[in-house]
Amino acid sequence: MRALVKYTSITNASDGKFFLASSHRAREEAILKTGIPYSFLRNNWYVENEIGGIQGAIAGAPWVTSAGTGKVGWVLRQDLAEAAANVLIGHGHENTIYELSGKPMIQVELVAALGDVLGEEILVQQVDDATYTDIMRGAGMPEAYLPMLVNTQKGIRDGGLEIQSND
Template sequence: MKLLVTGATGKLGSKVMDVLLESVPADQLAVSVRNPEKAEDLRSRGVDVRQGDFDHPETLDTAFAGIDRLLIISADGDNDTRIRQHANAVEAAQRAGVKFIAYTSIANASESKNLMAPPHVATEKAIKETGIPYSFLRNNWYLENETGSIEGVLAGAPWVTSAGSCKTGWALQQDYAEAAAAVLSGDGHENTVYELSGPLYTQEELASALGEVLGKDIPVQQVTDEEYAEIMKGLGLPDFVIPIVVGIQESIRNGSLAVESNDFEKVLGRQVTPLNEGLKQIVNAIQAK
């Protein structure tokens, strides 16, 4: 049985590989990465490092050859780019005779008003149409995505948001990585959809939990999307990123991430890392820089 992870040098992919290497022999593991030189650490641990680029399907034919179970970690970029790249990966998996595909999707993808949902809807559809057994890992939201806001609070700023009072199912990337590794390497996950959502909290509740970790009150400043965009520009975010971060706030505000589910516990066999503990880890990592 040969397992392969795409994007294995990224933040999530590297964590998935660390988890897999704890329980799966290295000679059963392969990775597909755009720049193999960035995966030398994995190669030194006995992992089969293959070059694969979602923009060049011919490289994926070689990368996926002989693979039984595949984890496609969703790529970065605009919606059209991601749809095209994911389609290339799915088609290559079918040509290679892959027997199982796990894919990192987004919360409630098939019914979502999330502005980032279209690539995931298209990719889930493409995978289903291959007839290959699958598991869709509908990741809610990484707690690490709030690192910039946490850094702002540590510098004395309020918690700024335009997301209103709707809730999000934050969890640490480590929890998502362990879930992905469990599905890729485990049995009984064929044709499943997992809504991987932590306990739901509002922005105010998240800020309150961060205040408990830091031992201080954190004011929450609810602003309009336009005001949020200006604040983000003032923090130095590139112009092309502004619509993305504003879109995230809008998606949270319209309830896209307010998905109640115990699928995390089903897959992990444990509760997700508590919010305060996750925030403490992120604060410690920031302060250790």
């Protein structure tokens, strides 16, 4: 039995502009250079990354975003774990790339679905990056995390997590 490197990457790592793509692209390229069979699992944004916003909405706060109309293919970690397990135990996954994503949607659509689950309307507050930073700081987000949060919003706004895939 031959080895298979399974690497968990990010959506559109090979040519994406999302701020996390370049480091994943470098890792994918390093794996390719080894000549070892590989399978790249390019995960879109985890729904679980939105827990803070979801908890805020449950408590009655608005959903704050500077992502504009950028789309994300949110996906549950559990679904990604199942996909990874299938690659690890299955056959025929040598030298493959899977773009693992949910249906791309804008923040307003995600929040509407959340509102349906909660049985109430949730206000979406679209702001610029500076205001977003101030709001996150005011909510107690550690200063060290603020650049990552803003880069995520910018990356979404710029289409970095918008990918259509049936993988």
